Amino acid sequence: MNASDPHQLLGAYLLGGLDATDSQRFEAHLEGCADCRAELAELESLPALLDAVPVPDAVALAAAHRLPVQAEPAGSPPRAVLDELASRRRTSRRRWAALVGAVAAACLALGLAAGPVINRPPQPDASYSVQSGDGLRFSVDLARKTWGTELAVNGSSMPLDGTLSLWIRDRDGGEDRACAWTATPSGRIRVTGATPVQLASIASVELRDETQHTVAVITVP
Amino acid sequence: MPLDEDVVAAIYREHGAALRRFVLSASRDPQLAEDVVQETVLRVWQQAPDITGSLRSYLFRTARNIMIDNYRKAQRRPLEAMERELADPAEATERVDELLNRVLMEEALLRLSAEHRDVLVALHYRRFTVNEASVQLNIPSGTVKSRAFYAVRALRTILDEMGVER
Numbered sequence: 001m002n003a004s005d006p007h008q009l010l011g012a013y014l015l016g017g018l019d020a021t022d023s024q025r026f027e028a029h030l031e032g033c034a035d036c037r038a039e040l041a042e043l044e045s046l047p048a049l050l051d052a053v054p055v056p057d058a059v060a061l062a063a064a065h066r067l068p069v070q071a072e073p074a075g076s077p078p079r080a081v082l083d084e085l086a087s088r089r090r091t092s093r094r095r096w097a098a099l100v101g102a103v104a105a106a107c108l109a110l111g112l113a114a115g116p117v118i119n120r121p122p123q124p125d126a127s128y129s130v131q132s133g134d135g136l137r138f139s140v141d142l143a144r145k146t147w148g149t150e151l152a153v154n155g156s157s158m159p160l161d162g163t164l165s166l167w168i169r170d171r172d173g174g175e176d177r178a179c180a181w182t183a184t185p186s187g188r189i190r191v192t193g194a195t196p197v198q199l200a201s202i203a204s205v206e207l208r209d210e211t212q213h214t215v216a217v218i219t220v221p
Numbered sequence: 222m223p224l225d226e227d228v229v230a231a232i233y234r235e236h237g238a239a240l241r242r243f244v245l246s247a248s249r250d251p252q253l254a255e256d257v258v259q260e261t262v263l264r265v266w267q268q269a270p271d272i273t274g275s276l277r278s279y280l281f282r283t284a285r286n287i288m289i290d291n292y293r294k295a296q297r298r299p300l301e302a303m304e305r306e307l308a309d310p311a312e313a314t315e316r317v318d319e320l321l322n323r324v325l326m327e328e329a330l331l332r333l334s335a336e337h338r339d340v341l342v343a344l345h346y347r348r349f350t351v352n353e354a355s356v357q358l359n360i361p362s363g364t365v366k367s368r369a370f371y372a373v374r375a376l377r378t379i380l381d382e383m384g385v386e387r
Binding site: 007008009010011012014015016017018019022042043046047049050052053054055057058059061062076077078080081082084085088 | 225226229230232233234237255259262263266267319322323325326327330331335338339341342343344345346347348349350351352354365366367368369370371372373374376377380385
């Protein structure tokens with residue numbers, strides 16, 4: 001593309017630097033060039049955005065690169081931030097656990113309470129539990145494996161009949177059944193499942209009943 | 222997966238100074254500003270997995286929200302004389318947003334190549350014509366035109382990457 005290509009006048013036209021002759025030349029070109037019209041429409045908010053920077057500051061910015069670059073002092077986190085980090089790590093886990101069961105709340109009785117189960121030996125990489133108002137309790141320990149994720153399920157007051165199953169939903173929306181079992185008369189179950197989905201990619205864990213109806217959901221942060 | 226401490230240290234290392242500058246420009250109290258910076262970094266760390274696009278503009282936006290929340294909270298409290306001038310949250314919000322836009326645009330301008338930035342500043346801010354810019358920058362006027370063309374395209378791309386709305 002050479003400099004006399006009318007298409008290239010778009011930049012200077014938009015910024016208001018063209019003289020009358022070039023302006024007219026570009027406007028004439030614009031009438032016949034859909035590409036230029038589309039591009040101009042895409043760029044036309046720029047001058048207003050640029051006006052957010054006061055003129056003297058913009059001029060100073062342009063001059064700044066000619067001066068020796070002044071290294072910005074690399075910041076480091078103050079002690080207080082690291083302390084706060086440790087405490088938030090706990091609260092944010094709690095907060096995440098509170099997201100548990102948006103669906104469960106809709107399917108089950110109200111009064112859902114959820115809390116993470118932490119420090120249970122042997123220590124899993126992540127632990128979540130959910131409890132519904134009608135007593136269903138259900139926890140999942142997730143352990144990171146080279147082949148995917150191992151899930152240790154521990155439930156009580158579970159549905160009493162049919163086949164129950166645990167489904168993993170990954171962050172791309174895919175689903176994988178991690179394990180399935182026959183409901184026990186006691187409503188208790190302890191079962192281990194496996195999924196090729198990596199722990200970091202797990203978006204949620206769902207418990208489904210015989211009819212594939214979701215009875216509880218754990219949303220993984 | 223990196224340790225949380227490493228993530229926070231990296232945020233401070235790469236963005237701490239710029240973030241502090243932005244917050245300080247909106248707040249006259251250095252201690253308050255420092256609190257906003259800390260809260261911003263921690264919040265962004267907590268949301269880190271969901272962030273797409275430029276981390277720096279996300280930090281700026283988060284700091285903006287924290288500052289505006291602070292103004293609102295200050296307004297609900299009985300006012301101390303010092304705070305009264307900033308008591309109108311709508312006004313405070315507007316002021317912080319203006320600053321945010323300005324900081325984001327400065328950031329975008331700094332990301333342009335020096336050649337593109339020079340032409341953009343000459344034409345838009347200094348209101349030079351192509352010929353005046355050509356004399357000022359000591360480059361042919363055809364070069365001013367083509368640089369202006371590539372500069373506005375590059376700026377649009379940078380703003381899109383930063384998540385600045387059109």
